[in-house]
Amino acid sequence: MIEGIKIEQGLQDMTIMKKEFGSNYASITDADFTAKYRASCYCNAVQCEVCSDPVDAKICHCLACQKLHGAPMQWAAIFHKHDVRITEGIDHLNFYNSELNKHERILPCKVSCALCGTLIADEGRNMWLAFPSLFNFGGISKVPTKFKPTCHIFYGMRVIDINDDLPKWSGHKNHSELIGN
Numbered sequence: 001m002i003e004g005i006k007i008e009q010g011l012q013d014m015t016i017m018k019k020e021f022g023s024n025y026a027s028i029t030d031a032d033f034t035a036k037y038r039a040s041c042y043c044n045a046v047q048c049e050v051c052s053d054p055v056d057a058k059i060c061h062c063l064a065c066q067k068l069h070g071a072p073m074q075w076a077a078i079f080h081k082h083d084v085r086i087t088e089g090i091d092h093l094n095f096y097n098s099e100l101n102k103h104e105r106i107l108p109c110k111v112s113c114a115l116c117g118t119l120i121a122d123e124g125r126n127m128w129l130a131f132p133s134l135f136n137f138g139g140i141s142k143v144p145t146k147f148k149p150t151c152h153i154f155y156g157m158r159v160i161d162i163n164d165d166l167p168k169w170s171g172h173k174n175h176s177e178l179i180g181n
């Protein structure tokens with residue numbers, strides 16, 4: 001009888017307890033975590049928080065980004081996983097490894113909202129490449145400096161020209177040729 005009560009209590013705790021996204025990530029129960037910025041998908045089912053500024057931000061012009069994002073380029077802000085946590089919607093996440101064409105969480109993979117289709121991030125092995133357009137900063141004047149792109153990568157594959165002063169790498173940053181500004 002007592003055992004039965006214990007099991008029932010355990011099941012209740014489990015339903016109350018929020019899911020964790022992974023051991024590399026900040027825990028949802030970490031009381032010391034102070035959200036610096038919040039992001040959400042279009043339908044708001046998926047919500048994330050970061051407690052730091054990004055370590056870098058880039059614009060990628062590669063063909064995979066063009067197709068998967070349905071856009072001429074992809075803007076990504078890079079975070080350490082331990083500075084990131086998903087606060088809502090872990091059960092609504094889709095994972096897609098484009099190299100293997102598999103809907104599985106095989107890193108690196110794309111993370112998206114299954115309900116509205118918003119791409120949330122590129123999940124790398126160590127890093128979380130978030131898409132700043134999900135952060136709702138409220139206009140260009142409010143975009144934090146650290147989110148501003150520092151370079152263009154895979155610029156050799158571009159479909160539109162960009163007239164800015166940022167370095168433009170033909171492929172990966174520091175591992176390809178610079179294409180003139």
Ligand SMILES: [Zn+2]
Pocket residue numbers: 041042043044045046113114115116117118
């Ligand atoms: Zn959504």
Ligand SMILES: [Zn+2]
Pocket residue numbers: 060061062063064065066074154
């Ligand atoms: Zn790309």
